[in-house]
Amino acid sequence: MEQAGAWRAVTGMLVDEYLDLLAQRSPEILELDPNPDYPVSVAAAWDISLERIRENNPGARQLLDICASMAPEPIPRSMLRGGRGVNITAEVDPLLRESIKLNRAIRDLSQFSLVRVDPRSGTLQMHRLLQTVLLAKLSTEERDRMRDAAHQLLSAAKPGHHASSVEWRSYQALLPHILTSQAVTSSDTFVRELVHDTVLFLYYWGDHQGAADLGRQAWNAWLAASGEEDIHVIRMAKSFAFTLRQIGQITEAIPLTERALEVSRRIEVDPEDLIDSLCEMADARRYQGRFAEARDLGREATELARSLFGPDDPTTLRATHSWGVDLRLCGQFREALPLDQENARLRELMYGPDNFLTLNSLNGLSIDMRESGDYPGARDFQEDVHRRARTALGEEHPLTLRVARNLAVCRRRDGALAEAAKLSDETLRRFVARYGSVHADSLSTAINLSVDQRLAGDLDSSRQLGEETARRYATLLGENHAYTLLTQANLAATLRALGALDSAQELEDAAADRLAQTLGAKHVITLTVAVGRANTAYARLDFDRAHEIDQANVPLLAEIAGEEHPLTLSVTANLALDLRGLGRGAEADEMQREAVEGLTRVVRADHPWLVAARQRRRIECDMAPMPL
Incomplete structure (x- = not known):
């Protein structure tokens, strides 16, 4: 009609x-x-x-x-x-x-x-x-x-940069036509660039499964048509593998990334593509728990980019960001801090204050600040990053949720336990609703919430969530990955609070041994696990063992984290309790005084660790997974 x-x-x-x-x-x-x-x-x-x-x-x-x-x-x-x-x-x-x-x-x-x-x-x-x-x-x-x-x-x-939220509406408008017209079948250079950028857009937009699906279609079609040495095939292999890692298909992703780097070196691709291949390989090694290898790849990419393009080129900024992530995972926060400060500043100048890449750099920078010992400063900084992410990307965007998860940890480390727990709970519910309970982001948020629940006294919930998360991490990343082991160590603190000292010690001892082998005896995660081992010994009234562990730990933490780091000072306060248990009261009093004075300088006046040190109670320290 x-x-x-x-x-x-x-x-x-x-x-x-x-x-x-x-x-x-x-x-x-x-x-x-x-x-x-x-x-x-x-x-x-x-x-x-x-x-x-x-x-x-x-x-x-x-x-x-x-x-x-x-x-x-x-x-x-x-x-x-x-x-x-x-x-x-x-x-x-x-x-x-x-x-x-x-x-x-x-x-x-x-x-x-x-x-x-x-x-x-x-x-x-x-x-x-x-x-x-x-x-x-x-x-x-x-x-x-x-x-x-x-x-x-x-x-x-083709719209502008895929990481810019300003461009996402344009990508959304083209997406159904790209899919229906089967643009992945085109051999045209410009069409392939559009498809590749669309895969990356889907990731930045938050549709990880959609990004992986389109990446798989394109990679299969291009590989069959052009062979593995075609530059578009190499680029798509890396991006496809990256999206696979985001959805937990790590076993399939790793060989793709390894092959892409091998082909990139063999055919001598342009330096920009080689640098990208190095960064993607570093990212893959993180998922395998091979942090030192990732750091070496990140350093190689950054040094190459700086030598060819200078410090403020987009390729250099991408490589530097990757290297900063690697340094954090290796526990080198004081090395990462100035690197990330400058990189965040340059990204903000280049992309604007509310761009995904800028916000992602700022999120990493606040982790550097926190893990370097500036708990109040990191929390204040991250509160601002969170406000900016919510305004620019929305409450439900995955980067906003990652920023929120980090903020919850910053609040907890700053002593705002109730606010931290509330935000952790909200963030976990949103991650699970969007990606499911076994997604990497859901798991890292879950272990943080488990810690919050323990500190709030909800020990049964903390134990249940900790046990579930430990099992899921082992399935996703492997039993020897650092995040599986730190989850078990966090769980041990809950078991200790429940009085299950044998189970707590078994978990901590096994985690400590494997972390020493994979990360090294001086890695801050390994040293933090030692804090829990000493606490378990103290709970057993085994003051000799507690003293042995704490006494060895204090100088190592002073070397790695710094003498004024809250973690170092907390172990110092615990060591004072060990001495008191051994009947060495005068030494204990002096050490307690030093710990209290030190904590007074670096944390807020009502911080739970400072209160515990003053009241001669053991201090429990926790670990939070950082973005891979």
């Missing part, structure tokens, strides 16, 4: 004449498709209008065939205007070159109800049945040609 009304409004044709036209067209439709899945009368009505458009405006008619190759979703008019440098056909090209001709073509199509125009959103849309009719009228060769034309228009409309 809409077609008939549009036809009569434009042509003034009588109803009987129009019905005769429909009768003439129906057999032609059945010749094209003997068993159509749409009403023949509808197709015939469209066919009448299509013939008139072909006669009056051939370019507009071909434009319909191009649009039929895309999704039955709104098509941005800007995509057509952006195709001025694209050559398609002699009939279509003038429409793309001149706005007046394009507007006239769209008006003609709209008058015959072949497209629906929405001036407010700046889009046009075609009915899915009309698309089916149009595609049925094309030969295989014509379909391929129109699909290639659609790919050219899509690539010409």
Whole structure:
């Protein structure tokens, strides 16, 4: 009815004449498709209008065939205007070159109800049945040609940087058309760049599964068509592997990344691509728990980028960020801190204060501050980062949630236990709702909440969540990964609070041995586990063992973290209790005084660790997984 009304409004044709036209067209439709899945009368009505458009405006008619190759979703008019440098056909090209001709073509199509125009959103849309009719009228060769034309228009409309939230709406508008037109099958350089950037957009937007699915399609298609030494295949292999790691398919991801780096070195890709391959390999090694190897790769990438491009090039900033992550995971927070401070400053200058990359750098910087011992400063800093992330990305965005998780840890370390627990609980619920309970982000948030629950006195919930998270980490990352082991050590603190000292000691001793082998005896995670081992010994009234562990730990923490670090001072306070248990009261009093004075300088006056030191109670320290 809409077609008939549009036809009569434009042509003034009588109803009987129009019905005769429909009768003439129906057999032609059945010749094209003997068993159509749409009403023949509808197709015939469209066919009448299509013939008139072909006669009056051939370019507009071909434009319909191009649009039929895309999704039955709104098509941005800007995509057509952006195709001025694209050559398609002699009939279509003038429409793309001149706005007046394009507007006239769209008006003609709209008058015959072949497209629906929405001036407010700046889009046009075609009915899915009309698309089916149009595609049925094309030969295989014509379909391929129109699909290639659609790919050219899509690539010409490629939005800006995929990490910029300002560009995400544009990527969203193109996404259904990229998928429906099977852009992954194109061998055109610009189309492949669009597909690759779309995979990265999906990750930054938060659709990790969608990014992995599109990455898999593209990598399989490109590998079959071009071979593993093609630069687009190499780039997609890395990005596909990265997205696989985000969704927990680590075993499949690692060989892809390793092969990409090997091929990159062998064929001597451009330095920008080699640096990216080094960074992706560093990222992969983190998931394997091989932090020192990751650090070496990050350093190699950063030094190469700095030597070739200078300190403020985007490639250098990407490599430097990767190296900072590696340094943190190796416990070298004081080395990471100045590196990340400068990198965050440069990223903010280059990308703006609310860009994903800037916020991600600031999130890492606050971890450096916290783990370097500045608990109040880190918390204040991260509160601001959280406000910025919520404003720029929204409450539910995964980076906002990662920032929130970090903020919860910063609040806990600053002594704001109730606020920390509330935020951890909210963040975990949001992560689980979006990605499920076994996602890496959900697990790292869960272990933080387990610590918060222990500190709040909800020991049963803490134990249950800790046990679940330990099992899930072992499945995801392996039994010997540092995050599996620190989760077990955190769980041991809960078991100790419940009086299950044998179970606590068994977990801590096993974790300490394996961490010493994988991370080293001087890694801050290994040293923090030792704090718990001493606490278990003290709870058993084994003051000799507690003293032995704490006495060995204090100088190591002073060397690695610093003498004024709250962690070092807390162990000093615990050591004073060991001495008191051994009957060495004078030494204990002096050491307690030193610990209290030190903690008074570095934490807030009501901080639980300072209160515990003053009241001669044991201090429990915890560990928080950092972003891999």
